Amino acid sequence: MLRNCLTKVTRISARKSGVVVTPVHRASQQCVFFSSSTTTDSVLPENNTSPVALKSAFRERLQSARESALMGGGQKRIDTQHKKGKLTARERISLLLDENSFREYDMLKTHRCDEFGMQDEQFYGDGVVTGHGLINGRKVFVFSQDFTVFGGSLSETHAQKICKVMDMAMRVGAPVIGLNDSGGARIQEGVDSLGGYADVFYKNVEASGVIPQLSMIMGPCAGGAVYSPAMTDFIFMVKHTSYMFVTGPNVVKTVTQEDVTQEELGGADTHTTLSGVAHAAFDNDVVALQSLREIFDYLPLNNKDKPAPKPTLDSRYREEDALRYLVPDDANSPYDMLEVMKKVVDEGVVTEIMPNYAKNIICGFARMEGRTVGVVGNNPGHLAGCLDIDSSVKAARFVRFLDAFNIPIVTFVDVPGFLPGTVQEHGGIIRNGAKLLYAYSEATVPKLTVITRKAYGGAYDVMSSKHLKGDYNYAWPSAEVAVMGAKGAVEIIFRGKDVEEKTVEYTDRFANPMVAAQRGFVDDIIDPATTRQRLCEDLELLQNKEVHRPWRKHGNVPL
DSSP states (O other): OHHHHHHHHHHHHHHHHTSSOOTTTOTTOOOSSBOTTOOGGGGSOTTOOOHHHHHHHHHHHHHHHHHHHHHTTOHHHHHHHHHTTOOOHHHHHHHHSOTTOOEEEOTTOOOOOOSTTGGGOBOTTTTEEEEEEEETTEEEEEEEEOTTTGGGOBOHHHHHHHHHHHHHHHHHTOOEEEEEOOOOBOGGGTHHHHHHHHHHHHHHHHHTTTSOEEEEEOSEEEGGGGHHHHTSSEEEEETTTOEEESSOHHHHHHHHOOOOOHHHHHBHHHHHHTSOOOSEEESSHHHHHHHHHHHHTTSOSSTTSOOOOOOOOOOTTOOOTTHHHHSOSSTTOOOOHHHHHHHHSGGGOOEESSTTSSTTEEEEEEEETTEEEEEEEEOTTSGGGOBOHHHHHHHHHHHHHHHHTTOOEEEEEEEOOBOOSHHHHHHTHHHHHHHHHHHHHHOOSOEEEEEEEEEEHHHHHHTTOGGGTOSEEEEOTTOEEESSOHHHHHHHHSTTTTHHHHHHHHHHHHSSSHHHHHHTSSSEEOOGGGHHHHHHHHHHHTTTOOOOOOOOSOOOOOO
């Protein structure tokens, strides 16, 4: 599959550039880099210094320079990249963007380092391809690091190119996508390279919450380089060819005596299942870039924009009878909350974010009547849907992203409480659980909540309850809104006396949503089959929702 794609990419790349050259296959191309000793006289006919000859010679040198830039580090290094199952920086851009839409910036820019003989190795573009283009007709800015040039290492000039793209993205209000494939700082440049990283980090912070920032890790990303993707909104990785870590296996071995591979330390599986650093992993470059295009379609261009609607034939009046029976009557029986979500949203499509991490909560993008929504839901099929440290952090960050970019939040609740135990308490469940509470409280976008079954204790409050200014809160007849489960409550209230009899009494009184409805904590107890219609109507009503908050510099989220 990858080999077939490379042929396609080559054709696309040649068409887009307007240059009659096929970078992948033109092995005879020799002008890979230029020497500082190259002069105008070296390409002029002897004793011919007329203006016409000078201009003609310059045009030839310019064409040669552009062809050199297209070749990156040269055919040999391109071949090495392909043997690793990786596309080149330009091939990746060709797959990511709409055909003929890419406009490159600073194609001929070179580094200025003259240490360690670097003045004799000058590659046009200096290891990163930058510019803007379109994804499904919508503007986007992109930088793609070129591992064939100095291993994609970041120099002062390399950083300047990235910062320029980010400045332009903020100026016009469009997302930035970074395709990372870099060995880290360019050691020959010393502190200039470190300064370049800091400049990029600062731009990441400036852009945060202003324009969406997406990172695709497609090769190494080590040392200080990891902190730029870490401050973007989403990090995606390619399996088996990408990795991220602050200190590599050799340093770990020296300091801690641990033997660990790059894949174990910072591979895609590690970061999507254990650390939670990355949001998803894909099988290869082609699948990754196609998936990135699909995720991009859910997003607005900036924080003043709204996501572009997608035409759909899925009616708001569609009823799902299966929802009446999907939730078991037995409160201890698991079910798949993702299936509930799919039966409510457009065409049964939910694009999960972090599907393999903290599986006790589900986060993802979907559409309702063609408009993007974010869905969050407890998953009773994993840890009974309890909130723990990982799930709280996962959902909190997602909710804050949705709020920053005007995307409504639809929450499905079936939560028995916070996960108990010393591991959770010592790990800081109080502080981390508060992050999700803070995120929902802070959010001013439309907030819709559906309680499908359990909503117990403090976790009920946290999951976008009416008390956190949820706009519309609904309960299904199967819902239970209470401080805790019936048996536990009876044992505490009646000190173990007449447990069975009192449990039945407590269940009849509190193991249903009637009391919450009487208090106005839920707006209605609805037929599960009509959930889609209710939510679509509410989202239409709340399209122009406005919330005015007291002025403050910023809140102090419990980090």
